[in-house]
Amino acid sequence: MIETQQPAAIEFVHVSKRFGMVQANSDINLLIRQGSIHGIVGENGAGKSTLMNILYGYYQADSGDIKLLGKNVHIENSQQAIALGIGMVHQHFMLVEKFTVMENIILGSEKTWRNKTAMQNARSILDNLSQKYGMSINPEALIENLPVGLQQRVEILKALYRGAEILILDEPTSVLTPQEVQHFFSILRTLRDAGKTVVLITHKLHEIMAVTDHVTVMRQGKIIDTILTATTSKEQLAEMMVGRRLTTHWQRQKTHQPAPLLEVKKLSLFGPDKRPILDNINLTVNRGEILGVAGVSGNGQSQLLEVLSGMRSYHEGEILLGGRQLKKLLSRHRPTQSARQLLVSHIPEDRLGVGLVKNFKAWESGILGYHYKPPLSKAGFIKKKNSLNHFATIAQDYDVRPPNAFLKTSSFSGGNQQKLVIGRELEENPDLLLIGQPTRGVDVGAIEFIHRRLIELRDAGKALLLVSAELDEILTLADRIVVMFDGKIVGVLPRHQASETKIGLLMAGVVEEIRETLSEAGIDH
Amino acid sequence: MRIHHKIDLPGWMEYLLIPLLNLLLAFLLTSIVVFYAGENPFDVFASLFQGALGTVDGTGYTLYYATNFIFTGLAVAIAFHGGLFNIGGEGQAYIAGVGVLLACFWLDQFSWWVVLPAAMLSAAVFGGLWAFIPGWLQAKRGSHVVITTIMFNYLAAALINYLLVDVLIAPNQQSPQSQAIASDQHLPLLRDMLGFFGVESRFSPLNISFFLALFACFVFWLLVWKSKFGYELRVIEQGEKVAKYAGIPPARLVMTVMVISGIFASMVAINVIMGEQHRLIIEYTNGAGFVGIAVALMGRNHPVGIIAAAILFGALYQGGSELAFDFPGLSRDMIVVIQGLVVLFCGAMENIFKPSLARLVIYLRRQKGV
Structure with missing residues (x-):
């Protein structure tokens, strides 16, 4: 030096x-x-x-x-x-x-x-x-x-x-x-x-x-x-x-016999130009497991989350939730609402644009997606008092700061916005949690908090699908990892066989070499 | 610089000071125009004020116009809360006139208090339907409501032209206007009620629709800020994606809000047809639908602001018509100039004072903080 x-x-x-x-x-x-x-x-x-x-x-x-x-x-x-x-x-x-x-x-x-x-x-x-x-x-x-x-x-x-x-x-x-x-x-x-x-x-x-x-x-x-x-x-x-010590390695309970909750079979979605956005996707999320979806942003992960949460329809294939056809379980006009009733929660990638409403007061954003449900609303009117209580619970349990229900949503820091979204979705105790980029733009202290919550859910036997562009995050949290490139799943790796280099190559679309590596390692994908 | 946009100004600045400053600026520019037209701006404004609010009759007219503008202002504002720009208030109110007329003719044996609810319903159906079509086109076909509502204004004008010339025209009548409604169906005028208290007023067409307008403001407030519908509407304003995320069907909501917007605009027909003209006259709306856009902009899409802005525009309308008599140098168009400047400063350029005020606020807070 x-x-x-x-x-x-x-x-x-x-x-x-x-x-x-x-x-x-x-x-x-x-x-x-x-x-x-x-x-x-x-x-x-x-x-x-x-x-x-x-x-x-x-x-x-x-x-x-x-x-x-x-x-x-x-x-x-x-x-x-x-x-x-x-x-x-x-x-x-x-x-x-x-x-x-x-x-x-x-x-x-x-x-x-x-x-x-x-x-x-x-x-x-x-x-x-x-x-x-x-x-x-x-x-x-x-x-x-x-x-x-x-x-x-x-x-x-x-x-x-x-x-x-x-x-x-x-x-x-x-x-x-x-x-x-x-x-x-x-x-x-x-x-x-x-x-x-x-x-x-x-x-x-x-x-x-x-x-x-x-x-x-x-x-x-x-x-x-x-x-x-x-x-x-x-x-x-x-x-x-x-300003304090942080946990980066998480103790996790052993997974039991894999019990699939979400099964996606041959799922395809086409863009307006007929080019596939999602191309023959097959994946399974088990109870008590975090499935990590790695990949550079824009390779179909966002659309995958949207399809699974009901925000978007798809063209081919089938999605099974607990063995039943998801398509038949969802209402035509309010699909995401019925998904929530089936205990499928979604933490979207774009938290301020999709997960929250910028101009809303914090308490209004705190009921987004559940605003139709008693006691948050009754007879077509939003119950402000109950909604305020709801926000207070979220703010307390998920450490949203400041816990001011009347502050504009966009005035919160990224980390606190994310805690608000996560708190809102986890308060409903979902069985399946779809998570997009949970810690993008979130500070280190909040990342630790969010990761701990996700591990807790996993240990409680919930199924989690985690999309993240941060390899670190995937490697820290996921039990199994799938890598997406150009709308396809180009690799499935169990946690102990995943390394940054291996995933990185898959993320870049360098499939050929990795196939060899994978077949050498005796993994079929 | 950019940071100033992030500062939230105190409410009284945002909603009171800024509109007032903008208004002042509009008046200032008008004064210059008036001065060059060879008149004394102070005299002109005094006369404007006198004409609009100086007499009981003048005030009555001002509030009568304001009633129309409240309805159309609310129509624009509610669509705006859903991120839609309904320019079609004019056409929707115009078509609603047919609805009112038909209700009045159909119930010609009954007096106004029986006819009023039926006429309101009928106006709502006609005006609501006229707004529904652009809403449907937007929701299902992606045709922008700004374009389609403008087109529907022309369609409404053409349609009513035809109806008045060929179908509804009163017998033995040269000018295109319908038969009059029964005098029993005329809405009670406020001047009659005021007479009871000893206030003298002879001409003002101000009628109970004014209270209907105030009630509509209350309904608007409930709808937008208290109801589940309003909640979903304000979610939509951020975009279709967040709506889908929250389990709100965007297409349905777009169509619904357009219909509600059309219904608000339709109430103009009650005020004018049952309250003043007592028949359907060609172009009876006289631009109220368009003034509503300015009123909603200036009133910040809030009922209280809309009432204030509607009264201001009512005053300009009324005071302006007096102006032409007093000042031969000024044409009636001068009032259009003032209105245009008000719209320009309160709508299009509402942010000219904002950066400097934000800077002032930051400065003051810093002074206080140190």
């Missing part, structure tokens, strides 16, 4: 920022060395993004200074930040889908007239960049045709094209497969070795351990510590983030 001798690329000196009553950053002193990869971790709302947004000129600090290479700077907007050599890659890409790679890269810095020489110049700069940093890409490809891993590459190239010396990456790996992540890390290392400074904001501790040189832990707007990554561990970082 020679980085400690490197000069400071960025220095925050006593930086504070307040939004209304919330102290987002208080007295931040942080030094980021040139030519290093610097990780910033912290729970949601710890102030990481605010700090980086101050650096990028989105917000102005209330007090304190920012120094770039030792010089005080005042950054008022992102144009200035770019001019100072700061580039930012957002979690959600800011690319124009209908434009080519080249057009996206020059967008915002193009000359008034797109003449041939200007384009050729830009092209040669781009070629140099991609060669130098090992990021090959076809400049003429349309963004919409590129996989997300390459789209991210475009974002990075765009920042470099504008002369970024400091690159801020906000949760960059959330959309990537494990293999893409590995490749992404090697790009980061190349950038560092070429003298660029990389700031990596993430909540995935194993990534911090894998790629960063230094790591800063933030909690409640303050910096807890900045340390050399080599001298710390995942457990220590997690503890610093939350």
Whole structure:
């Protein structure tokens, strides 16, 4: 580690920022060395993004200074930040889908007239960049045709094209497969070795351990510590983030004889263009078992959950619940309502868009889906008093904070929104629980809480189907794992045979090699 | 910057201060227009105010117009709570006129208090049906209600044109209007009741429909914020997916709310036909359906706001008609300009003051916090 001798690329000196009553950053002193990869971790709302947004000129600090290479700077907007050599890659890409790679890269810095020489110049700069940093890409490809891993590459190239010396990456790996992540890390290392400074904001501790040189832990707007990554561990970082010890390994009871509750046979669903979204899906969820569905988002998992919960109809195949045809059990007009009556609960992936109603008060969101049921409503009228009590119970049992029934749903933090959804669904004591991305955007403390609840349900003999893009989560919770790719199930692995590499390959659609591995291991799928 | 949109302003700012500031701005711009038209803006506004609220008759007319606007405002607002934009209040009210007329003719032996419920029902059936068709097209065929309701306004106009010219036209009558309803069926006028208290009013057509409108506001409030239907309606506003998740059939709800919206609009026919004109006249709605859009926007889709906005627009309607007499330099169109500016500032540009107010709120909170 020679980085400690490197000069400071960025220095925050006593930086504070307040939004209304919330102290987002208080007295931040942080030094980021040139030519290093610097990780910033912290729970949601710890102030990481605010700090980086101050650096990028989105917000102005209330007090304190920012120094770039030792010089005080005042950054008022992102144009200035770019001019100072700061580039930012957002979690959600800011690319124009209908434009080519080249057009996206020059967008915002193009000359008034797109003449041939200007384009050729830009092209040669781009070629140099991609060669130098090992990021090959076809400049003429349309963004919409590129996989997300390459789209991210475009974002990075765009920042470099504008002369970024400091690159801020906000949760960059959330959309990537494990293999893409590995490749992404090697790009980061190349950038560092070429003298660029990389700031990596993430909540995935194993990534911090894998790629960063230094790591800063933030909690409640303050910096807890900045340390050399080599001298710390995942457990220590997690503890610093939350302020207490966390459980990551769960004791679980032995599964008894498998008793299938949900059986899906040859299920297919076609899109408007007749292309299969779900392609001949076969799976079984047993009582007292968590079946993990792994896969990169957008490979049919969302639609699978929607079909199973009754939100969507399907075209071929059959779904059996406790041996009976689900289709016949569901009412035509209110299928999800009858699914709930059959004790099938669904925690949807998009909690704020589907699981809750943004503009509702917390108590109103707390009865969503059960709002027709006495005592929550009677004779066509919502019973406010009973609904308030209902919310109070959820808030207490599932630690929803603040337990304020009249707060707008969208004002709760991600973790507390999720606890509200989970609480609402689990209060009904379901037999089958369909769960999508239960901990996406949820902070570490809440993740622990949610995982504990799910394990408890499993031990109580319930059947759980868990869709998650977080491999860690699948590996921690699931008893069996199926991997989805392009609408198909490309692999079934029991827990003890699953590894990150194996699942990762399946997730990326590399089926052939894995089939061999699987057949070697004597697994039939 | 972006953060300001996340701040929830205090209720009195959101619902009182901002509309007032917007209104003020609209008046300010009107003053400039009036000034360039060669009149003194203060005189004009004084005359406007005097015409609208300065006399008992003026006030009566203002409230009579406001009654219509409350109905159409509620119609727009309830659809809005479900994320639908019903522009068809005009056509729905227009068609409902036929319903009222038929009920009155059919029950011509009976007096108004027997006819009223029947006429309301009949208006609801006609206007509700006229709204149901676009609702059905939206729910089942995906045709956008904004487009179809506009088309249905034209269809209504054409249909009634035909009915008045060829079918319902009174015998020996040149202008296209129907036969009058029996005088027993005229709704009681408030001026008669007021006369009992010694208040003199001779012309105002304000009738008991005004109370019907206030009652409709109460029903609206119950429906939207207290009932299961309203709960489901407000879920739909966020989108079809969350509705499906919650076990709400989106298509059914869309059709239902369109019908209810149409029924609210239909009540205009009661006010005008049984209350004032006592017959069906061509274009009797006179744009009330469209004013309802502005009223709902300005009233923030809440019954209290809608009542306030409806009275404001009623006053502009009434005061504006007086204006043309007092100021030869101003045409009656000047009032359309004012209305347009009010709509522009209270509807389309309702957020111009919001960022600065949000900044002020943040600043004040910070002062208090330190």
